[in-house]
Amino acid sequence: MAEMEEKLEDLKTRLAEINDLDMISSLLHWDQSTYMPAGGAAARGRQTATLAKISQEKFIDPAIGKLLDDLQQYGESLPYDSDDACLLRLVRREYENAIKVPPEFLSEFYTHSAASYQTWAEARPNNDFRSVQPYLEKTLELSRKFGDFFPGYEHIADPLIDLSDYGMQAASVRGLFAELRAQLVPIVKAIRSHPIADDSFLHVHYPEAQQLKFAGEVVRQLGYDFNRGRIDKTHHPFMTKFSLGDVRITTRVKEDYLGETIFSNVHEAGHAMYEQGIDMALEGTLLANGISSGVHESQSRTWENLVGRSRGFWEYFYPKLQAEFPAQLKGITVDQFYRGINKVEPSLIRTDADEVTYNLHVMLRFDFELQMLEGTLSVRDLPEAWHERFEKDFGITPKEEKNGAMQDVHWFSGFIGGAFQGYTLGNILSAQFYSAALAAHPEIPDEMKQGQFNTLHDWLIQNLYRHGRKFTAVEMVQRVTGGPMSIAPYIQYLKTKYGDLYHL
Numbered sequence: 267m268a269e270m271e272e273k274l275e276d277l278k279t280r281l282a283e284i285n286d287l288d289m290i291s292s293l294l295h296w297d298q299s300t301y302m303p304a305g306g307a308a309a310r311g312r313q314t315a316t317l318a319k320i321s322q323e324k325f326i327d328p329a330i331g332k333l334l335d336d337l338q339q340y341g342e343s344l345p346y347d348s349d350d351a352c353l354l355r356l357v358r359r360e361y362e363n364a365i366k367v368p369p370e371f372l373s374e375f376y377t378h379s380a381a382s383y384q385t386w387a388e389a390r391p392n393n394d395f396r397s398v399q400p401y402l403e404k405t406l407e408l409s410r411k412f413g414d415f416f417p418g419y420e421h422i423a424d425p426l427i428d429l430s431d432y433g434m435q436a437a438s439v440r441g442l443f444a445e446l447r448a449q450l451v452p453i454v455k456a457i458r459s460h461p462i463a464d465d466s467f468l469h470v471h472y473p474e475a476q477q478l479k480f481a482g483e484v485v486r487q488l489g490y491d492f493n494r495g496r497i498d499k500t501h502h503p504f505m506t507k508f509s510l511g512d513v514r515i516t517t518r519v520k521e522d523y524l525g526e527t528i529f530s531n532v533h534e535a536g537h538a539m540y541e542q543g544i545d546m547a548l549e550g551t552l553l554a555n556g557i558s559s560g561v562h563e564s565q566s567r568t569w570e571n572l573v574g575r576s577r578g579f580w581e582y583f584y585p586k587l588q589a590e591f592p593a594q595l596k597g598i599t600v601d602q603f604y605r606g607i608n609k610v611e612p613s614l615i616r617t618d619a620d621e622v623t624y625n626l627h628v629m630l631r632f633d634f635e636l637q638m639l640e641g642t643l644s645v646r647d648l649p650e651a652w653h654e655r656f657e658k659d660f661g662i663t664p665k666e667e668k669n670g671a672m673q674d675v676h677w678f679s680g681f682i683g684g685a686f687q688g689y690t691l692g693n694i695l696s697a698q699f700y701s702a703a704l705a706a707h708p709e710i711p712d713e714m715k716q717g718q719f720n721t722l723h724d725w726l727i728q729n730l731y732r733h734g735r736k737f738t739a740v741e742m743v744q745r746v747t748g749g750p751m752s753i754a755p756y757i758q759y760l761k762t763k764y765g766d767l768y769h770l
Contacts, residue, residue: 268341270337273333273336273337274337274340274350274354275332275761276333277330277337277357278353278550278551280324280327280329280330280333281357281550281551281552282550282551282720283324283329284321284324284325284629285551285552285554285585286320286550287317287320287324287387288317288321288728289507289508289509290317290508291314291317291318291321291376291584291649291696292506292507293508294313294317294499295314295506296329296508296516297310298310298380298383299500299501299502299504299516300386300498300499300500300516301498304384304387304388307380307381307383307384308380308381310380311376311377311378311379311380311381312377313456314376314377314379314380315372315373315375315376315377315380316367316373317376318372318373318375318376319369319370319372319373320369322364322369322372322379323717325360325361325364326364326369330357330361331361331365332595334354334357334358334361336642337354338354338358341354341355347736347737348608349548349553349736350549352553352735352736352737353551353552353553353637353736356538356552356553356735356736357552358417358516359432359471360552363416363695366415366416367412367415368415371408371411371412371415374408375408375412378401378403378404378405378408379509379679379680381401382398382401382402382404382405382678382679383675383678383679385397385398385401385678386398386401386672386675386678386679387501389672390501390667390668390672391668392668393666393667393668393672394667395649395667395672398678399645399659401678402645402648402677402678402682403646403683405477405677405678406638406639406645406682408681409426409639409681409682409683410422410426411641412426412681413425413426413639413683419435419436421435421436421437421636421639421640422639422640422683423436423635423639423683423684424436425684426681426683426684426689427439427641427683427684428511428684429561429681429684429689429707430558430559430684430685430687430688431558431560431684431687431691431739432558432738432739433453433560433738433739433740434560434687434691436636438456439632439687439708442690442691442694442753443523443625443629443632443687443690445541445753446625446690446694446753446756446757447625447626447629448586448762449753449757450622450625450626453622453760453761453764453770454610454622454623455770456768456770457622457764457770460768460769460770461606462609462610462611463606463608463610463767464602464605464606464609464698465605465606465607465608465609467594467595467598467602467603467606468524468525468606468607469522470522470594471521471522471594472521472522472523472524472591472594473521474519474521476564476590476591477519477521477524477527477528477723478497478519479518479525479590480528480586480587480590480683481497481517481527481528481531481532481585482497484528484531484532484533484574484583485497485515485531485535487717488532488535488539488569488573488659488719488723489535489539489718489719489720489723490535490538490542491539491542493515494511494512494513494542495513495514495515495533495538495542496514496515497514497515497516497517498514498517499517499518499519500516500517500518501518501675502518502532502674502675503515503516503517503518503530503533503617504516504534504536505534505537505538505541505566507538507541507555509549509550510541510542510544510546510548510549510554511540513533513541513542514538515531515534515535515537515539516534516539517531517534517723518530518531523618524591524594525607526618528571528574529574529575529607530617532569532570532573532574533566533567533569533570534566535569536565536566536567536568536569536570537556537562537565537566539565539569539723539731540556540565540687540726540730540731541555541556541730541731542560543723543726543727543730543731543732544731544732544734545732545733545734548736552735553734553735553736554734554735555734555735556734556735557734557735557737557738557739557742558688558691559687559688559691559692560685560687560688560691560692560694560695560738561691561692561695561730561738561739561742562688562690562692563688563692563693563695563696564681564691564692564693564694564695564696564698564699565692565696565726565730566692567692567693567696567730568696568699568700568726571573571621571693571696572696572700572759573714573719573722575608575621576609576637576711576714577604578711578712578714578715579714580600580603580604580607580718581585581600581715581760582714582716584600584603584716585715605767608620608621608763610622610623610655610762610764610768611623612661612662613660613662614656614658614662614664614669614670614673614726615669615673616628616631618683621693621760621763621764622764623660623680623737623758624689625689625690625693626659626660626686627691628686628690629690630652630656630659630685631658631674631685632686632687633655634648634651634655635682635683635684635685635686636683637651638682639682639683648671649667649671650672652664652670652671653670656670674686691751694751694752694753694756695743695751696756697755697756697758697759698747698751698752698755698756699726699730699746699747700742700755701747701755701759702729702746702747702761703722703725703726706720706723706725707722709721710722729745729746730742730746735750739751
């Protein structure tokens, strides 16, 4: 027993060193996305590539494989849900995947990714798709190459999807999306048969500093811990973590649209509160992260939509918002504001989309990812394909590429494949987890009207956040909700909320 415990400590020490390298890499990425001058892009690419190569080499060291082999029986003898048993299962799975990917490939990919991101950041405001096209073509080539490191897949996207949402495949996501789309389209049609809600008051001038001040106070009250976090501006909002004591969010501001800053802050704070809620005992291990893309998005969407776009939330916060912007919101009632922030209308931008049409954006992107990976859609034809699909699905066409194929950062800073399905999985799971929270604490909606969010936040910490990656997404959904993932709570949520708003 003592020998096994000694080997386990050796493994944990090695993994902690690798984790430190990965967190340093995350810090460099955060800097590039916030404050780094454009001239630093080439060097930053080399730096992140070097770190990725060293990290990969350390992780696939045969010594780690030997430790895992030696510890296998010991791990199986431990209680299934113990920290050490969960860690050994996860490290085994990650190790067996990692040894298939050469460190040189990761070095090449991270070098390319840094250059691609910088080109996108400069080209997007100018609608310059031609500049990013060769980078996107290279990203597609590298994404296919990554998939080929995992032979035996049914679809080339499967290894990439599995990377973000373990256990999911192209076929299972397609089936789920088809089921969801069949339910969503009739809801969209029913809503569009009614007058569109007025949200013009959201599109007047709101000074940046005041928006940032208000949004910061909102996320603080929800539970985002500024002693372990901060907010900065970027091109495309994201959350990043350098330790459980340093979990940062970024945002962007449009002075002619109030919703951008408020809801992007709440969205990213949802991600961050998840990470801040992980048990500190897991710090420095692979367990100290969110489970999957879908589970992570369930938390950003819970706080952004089920909480942040609820009537009760704004019964508390709207008087404070109106006091901050008295001229802009003069004469606008809380009912008008609530209808305005929940306006359902086809939109060009995914991150601005309403709850009902949002998933159609995700499905479009997911389909394009599969087509590009299959070779049935070339990168050069992506803008035209985007316009045609958008017209078909939304009845509108983007006039500028920054609102079309260039709007999302994902393909320009990561792989093509597995980048988007997590958003819709997150929507589905957000309603399922929230329903479980309400079953345990029916008082949550009334508490939110008083500006009290501790009951919900604490329930999520105890039932979901603190476990980190101890369990798979399938296991966690079963533990939290008592059943498998289901679209039923999500569809019921949409029908109830928007049925009331639009008198359906």
